[in-house]
Amino acid sequence: MNFYSIRAIYLFEMSRTWRTLLQSVATPVISTSLYFVVFGSAIGSRMVEIDGVSYGAFIVPGLIMLTLLMQSISNASFGIYMPKFSGTIYEVLSAPVSYLEILIGYVGAAASKSVILGLIILITATFFVDYSIDHPFWMFSFLVLTSITFSFLGFIIGIWADGFEKLQIVPMMIVTPLVFLGGTFYSIDMLPSFWQGVTLLNPVVYLVSGFRWSFYGLSDVHIGVSIGMTLGFLALFVAIVWWIFRTGYKLKS
Amino acid sequence: MASIISIENLTKTYDSGFQALKGINLDIEQGEIFALLGPNGAGKTTLISIICGLVNPSGGQVTADGHDIIKHYRQARSKIGLVPQELTSNAFESVWDTVNFTRGLFGKAPNPKHIEKVLRDLSLWDKRNERLMALSGGMKRRVMIAKALSHEPRILFLDEPTAGVDVELRREMWTMVRELRESGVTIILTTHYIEEAEEMADRVGVINQGEIVLVEQKQDLMRKLGRRELRLALREPLSNIPAGLKDRDLSLSEDGYQLTYRFDSQQDDTGIPEMLATLNDAGIDYKDLQTRESSLEDIFVNLVHRND
Numbered sequence: 001m002n003f004y005s006i007r008a009i010y011l012f013e014m015s016r017t018w019r020t021l022l023q024s025v026a027t028p029v030i031s032t033s034l035y036f037v038v039f040g041s042a043i044g045s046r047m048v049e050i051d052g053v054s055y056g057a058f059i060v061p062g063l064i065m066l067t068l069l070m071q072s073i074s075n076a077s078f079g080i081y082m083p084k085f086s087g088t089i090y091e092v093l094s095a096p097v098s099y100l101e102i103l104i105g106y107v108g109a110a111a112s113k114s115v116i117l118g119l120i121i122l123i124t125a126t127f128f129v130d131y132s133i134d135h136p137f138w139m140f141s142f143l144v145l146t147s148i149t150f151s152f153l154g155f156i157i158g159i160w161a162d163g164f165e166k167l168q169i170v171p172m173m174i175v176t177p178l179v180f181l182g183g184t185f186y187s188i189d190m191l192p193s194f195w196q197g198v199t200l201l202n203p204v205v206y207l208v209s210g211f212r213w214s215f216y217g218l219s220d221v222h223i224g225v226s227i228g229m230t231l232g233f234l235a236l237f238v239a240i241v242w243w244i245f246r247t248g249y250k251l252k253s
Numbered sequence: 254m255a256s257i258i259s260i261e262n263l264t265k266t267y268d269s270g271f272q273a274l275k276g277i278n279l280d281i282e283q284g285e286i287f288a289l290l291g292p293n294g295a296g297k298t299t300l301i302s303i304i305c306g307l308v309n310p311s312g313g314q315v316t317a318d319g320h321d322i323i324k325h326y327r328q329a330r331s332k333i334g335l336v337p338q339e340l341t342s343n344a345f346e347s348v349w350d351t352v353n354f355t356r357g358l359f360g361k362a363p364n365p366k367h368i369e370k371v372l373r374d375l376s377l378w379d380k381r382n383e384r385l386m387a388l389s390g391g392m393k394r395r396v397m398i399a400k401a402l403s404h405e406p407r408i409l410f411l412d413e414p415t416a417g418v419d420v421e422l423r424r425e426m427w428t429m430v431r432e433l434r435e436s437g438v439t440i441i442l443t444t445h446y447i448e449e450a451e452e453m454a455d456r457v458g459v460i461n462q463g464e465i466v467l468v469e470q471k472q473d474l475m476r477k478l479g480r481r482e483l484r485l486a487l488r489e490p491l492s493n494i495p496a497g498l499k500d501r502d503l504s505l506s507e508d509g510y511q512l513t514y515r516f517d518s519q520q521d522d523t524g525i526p527e528m529l530a531t532l533n534d535a536g537i538d539y540k541d542l543q544t545r546e547s548s549l550e551d552i553f554v555n556l557v558h559r560n561d
Contacts, residue, residue, distance in 0.1 A: 004357045004361060005358050005359070005360050008357025015350070082343075087337075087341030088341045088342065090305075090335070090337050093305075096327040096328070097358065097360070098327075252308060253268065
């Protein structure tokens with residue numbers, strides 16, 4: 001394992017984060033805070049509790065999950081797309097690094113940033129709502145696992161994209177709707193049974209449900225299913241990345 | 254001399270069906286400056302890109318310092334530094350950071366002393382804290398060279414190193430390249446500035462339409478293919494070439510004041526004394542004479558056109 005190479009890529013990517021601190025940290029924190037203010041404090045105070053949890057607290061895991069998914073995808077996709085766009089990718093491709101090392105560097109940095117953001121939002125939430133964490137170990141595990149999994153997806157999107165528009169399409173057109181319809185703001189029990197069935201086709205349901213379970217012990221689906229589904233996504237994305245590297249798709253002609 | 258890069262039967266056909274390389278065989282000797290010449294689209298960049306790992310070969314084999322570039326890519330690539338043709342940079346990074354990044358990327362432990370030396374050699378030391386976007390094109394080119402040298406490669410590829418670079422920087426680069434060669438680095442440069450190859454190279458290879466047309470010591474090449482010219486500046490204009498010299502390779506300028514004689518510098522008998530004697534006999538007087546060797550450029554143009 002080439003430690004110096006991994007470190008170089010990782011630190012390079014992280015330095016991008018610090019350089020754009022306002023954009024990369026402040027923006028998601030502010031937008032999530034707005035959700036807490038509007039849905040948690042203002043509207044939430046007029047809503048009934050869901051399974052004994054106040055509405056403001058109920059949406060905390062979902063909102064963190066929203067940030068994790070969006071940030072993991074955008075960090076990782078941007079991280080690999082930028083060198084492709086500017087041409088500096090030649091350096092990474094001509095360096096004595098294995099694909100695994102490239103992945104650890106890029107995906108590791110994107111996931112680290114998401115985990116840090118997730119924790120910052122978790123702390124921010126304490127200013128707006130009272131919540132508890134019943135299973136801190138699982139909470140953190142979900143945080144890390146989701147960040148890594150969706151950083152892989154971001155990496156794939158960054159390689160696939162050949163313009164800034166494509167870079168935005170997947171987070172905006174696919175991930176945002178899936179998160180909003182994935183039980184972030186409601187329990188899927190509240191839906192008519194037909195729509196409950198449809199909702200179960202939404203992968204984000206399993207992520208939000210598992211994450212919420214780690215907070216309050218409440219879940220729409222069994223925790224084992226949530227863990228299994230998350231690992232399933234991870235396996236799927238890893239397989240796609242493996243195929244990209246094996247074929248040189250959009251990296252090498 | 255031992256070869257440091259060995260290329261055997263290398264082929265590349267792009268997905269579009271374009272055959273960029275058609276069975277290249279080439280050995281680069283350790284410690285030399287090798288100039289790869291060829292017109293645009295001849296396959297120069299494809300060849301370099303394959304050796305450096307940017308493009309997958311379709312067939313054949315390449316070793317760098319004895320390591321197969323695919324099976325033992327780590328060992329092979331750690332020996333190679335690449336300065337690509339296109340100026341690319343992470344605009345927001347500082348010179349110091351970007352050069353150190355490359356060293357790390359190539360798996361080397363940090364070595365600020367070495368980086369400082371590289372930056373000083375390239376007159377970049379004063380600019381080390383500047384962001385790349387603030388640098389001029391010539392400075393960016395230097396940064397790319399500094400990056401390529403950051404991990405102490407034994408082989409350096411310079412793909413069109415002086416494209417778009419002013420005369421002064423070009424001279425500086427040539428000096429730097431010679432110094433690198435002195436320190437044992439093998440240098441392969443592609444160029445279509447023939448002047449550059451003529452100035453620097455030990456050996457010259459010409460690539461055209463994906464094939465190596467010729468590989469020669471530069472001196473041999475100049476000698477073998479070199480034609481010389483003798484130019485005579487006449488006192489009085491001539492209207493046509495004197496009768497006694499019609500069978501020689503002579504040409505007369507339009508104004509009639511310059512007579513040019515072409516001869517093969519390889520021949521013992523250049524025919525010059527006889528020609529001058531004939532001119533004397535005919536009473537043709539001249540005030541100046543000069544000889545000129547044909548340049549690599551002439552040779553190159555001839556070679557490339559011969560293959561058309």
